[in-house]
Amino acid sequence: MGPVRQTYATRESFPPVAKAYTQVSQVVKEMGLLRRAQWFYALVAGALAVALAGLITGFILLGDSWFQLLIAAGLGIVFTQIAFLAHEAAHRVILSSGPANDRLSRIIGPALVGMSYSWWDSKHSRHHANPNRVSKDPDIEIDTISFVEDDARKARGVVRFITQRQGWLFFPLLTMEGFNLHFLGIKYLVTTREPVKGRWIELSLILLRLAAVIVPVFIFLPLGLAFAFIFVQMAVFGVYMGASFAPNHKGMPIIAPDARLDFFTKQVRTSRNVRGGWWATTLMGGLNYQIEHHLFPSMARPYLSRARVVVREACENLNVPYTETSLIESYAIVIRYLNEVGLAARDPFDCPTRHELRGV
Secondary structure, rough: OOOOOOOOOOOOOOOOEEEEHHHHHHHHOOOOOOOOOHHHHHHHHHHHHHHHHHHHHHHHOOOOOOHHHHHHHHEEEEEHHHHHHHHHHHHHOOOHHHHHHHHHHHHHHHHHHHHHHHHHHHHHHHHHHHOOEOOOOOOHHOOEEOOOOHHOOOHHHHHHHHOHHHHHHHHHHHHHHHHHHHHHHHHHHHHOOOOOOHHHHHHHHHHHHHHHHHHHHHOEEEEEEHHHHHHHHHHHHHHHHHHHHHHHHOOOOOOOOOOOOOHHHHHHOOOOOOOOOOHHHHOOOOOOOOHHHOOOOOOOHHHHHHHHHHHHHHHHHHOOOOOOOOOHHHHHHHHHHHHHHHHOOOOOOOOOOHHHOOOO
């Protein structure tokens, strides 16, 4: 009769840990881990500027060559790394004041990455406030892929076909995520009735950035190669972004919409870290320390590893599970979880055994 109805975590599932966050944050503050690391971000920005200049130079020198697709892939990687900086600026991590960080993020996001800062900030702020909470976390709302079974059951037509296989299709679908992120940002700026600070400036920067990327490609490259260049650049960007954000929460407990959890429990139990040290931090822009990032969203990237030691020790003392896996294992968990959710999209009267016997 189909899969068992998904159950959500509640307050009773996770006993509250009184004053846990207050104690941990006090230790972190005394260790100086909440200070800015402007030197670090200056080095990262400098390295990305050199990489971007090198790719532009390579594009000019290569001319009409299919090796241009390597340049396109490189741009996808660099734009993702720049997006990590925009993410950290939006969390007010890079510069000394909040307004300065906001201005920086409003420039980096639209002008360099091509994504709307206002759209992303609204969405991401709600995610941080209620990670994996049904009806409150926009990151688990349906968008082709279903993250909760109730959404999977509603799938129809082509979407239902995808949903039934969404775990295996997850990474192929990410090749279109770059286009989706750009589209959703522009759609938000054009259609939302909410007040948006600097709406038209942001929209103008996005359109100018898109023109700066697209126009030279179609001027200097043959038509077929130009389309391939744009697709590869956007596909790499989408896969890289999705592969960096997906391991953090997918497959972790889903919280009931009316559950009231303390801050420490809510953030730790719904987040997953990725092992790997400095290389994982470089690859994922610090998102590998997702637990620490959610507990201290304004903590600079270089200090997250030290905060991990403090948080992990606190979790051991409080008997709170601290989830940490390898990158490959996290992807396996995500794929398995999405496939399990996708089972809800099949016909509840369709017997799986019947299909197995047909294959005998």
